[in-house]
Amino acid sequence: MSPLAKLLEAALFASGTPVPLDDLAALDPEATPEQLTAALAEMAEHYADHGVELIEAGGGWQVLTRGEYTAAIERAQLASRPQRLSSAALETLALVAYRQPVARAEIEEIRGVSVGNLLKTLLERGLVDVVGRAEGLGRPLLYGTTPAFLEQFALRHLGELPRANELAVALTARELHAEP
């Protein structure tokens, strides 16, 4: 590997969370963006035959173990996977992701159930956060997703959400409080 690729590898090894491209660029002020991209590509290729791989998600780059070794790693109790989200929690999370910033009442109207506890769980897991308050009556809290959400769903940015364009239109076009 080139010296720059080795430097990036060391930096990603030292960090437990995705490292944004800007932070990687700061490692070597002399490196041009093209050299950086090339070094990342070189590293990804280098890892092609390794137990770990280079991933771009959550607004940065990260080295992760390959899925096929998860069972063995867990059996040996070296690391454990986070708990899987329930289907109801995922629905709530999806609505926050597609409609952010969104108030609780809006999510409840689409899902047809109350979501207070689910939102609390998602807040505790750091997947959503309070991003502000609405202007309307009672100034309800507005929720949005966090970088941890992108990381845990292997998304580079919100635009990568499945069917983002189609759904953003479909979900935004509806008129809220249209009911009598």
Place this chain on the structure above:
Amino acid sequence: MRHYFDAMIADAESGAPFVVELAHFNGPLDLLLTLIRDEQIDIYDIPIARVAEQFLVRLHSLGLDEAADYLDMAARLLRIKAQLLLPHPEGDEAWEDPRAELVRRLLEYQQVREVVDILDARGEARRNQFARTVPPRVGDPFPQHTVLSVSMSELLAAVDRVLRSAIRPIVHTVVPRTLDVEGALRMVRALLAERARASWREMLSSGTEPWRALSLLLALLEMARLGECVIRQTAPFTDVEIVEISPQGEIGPTDPRAAAERP
């Protein structure tokens, strides 16, 4: 009509294929969608009466606590059913199918379900990959020159913690003790007039009560503020030296013993 519904309910209760536990559903819309799919109903032409009855059948197996959301939907279904029974003039442009709102919500919810499946698959794949576990960064626990950055939820959580711990406040009586700063001032001034230099340990004999130590500290700070003395220390954690400033503004030399300690 009545007979038909009774048959439907009996059919459902006797364990027809689409009888499922309500706990498996994520809410009334999920249940409705499943009913529609299982019955292979055209979503744009829902036989409301039939669906409403099916819906109510499912409610029987539900505790009242969890049933609130489902009852709300049941009421909506019955209202739509009633509206459909009312006659409306043929070819009336203004008449809107009472089912339209429900259909719109169902379609919207269906899209959410589809996205959830995709997200779930992505999340599962990522959940099976481990990142390196790095211990939290060691550093200055209280960075001095950075802007405090707290999110709204962190702030609310902190308030929550405080309020929770404040439910049973520990009540205790504080006995007020007046500090004698004036007395300490007189003592220090007299001492310095005599020796021009003194140390904190000399002035504070061991076993002194806290209020005396505090009085002395405040007196020293006050004198330093007035420019009557200099408080200095040759190295961290060594004794504190108090040196008188003469009326001409001259500071006495450092204690030779203390100076010797300096590397």
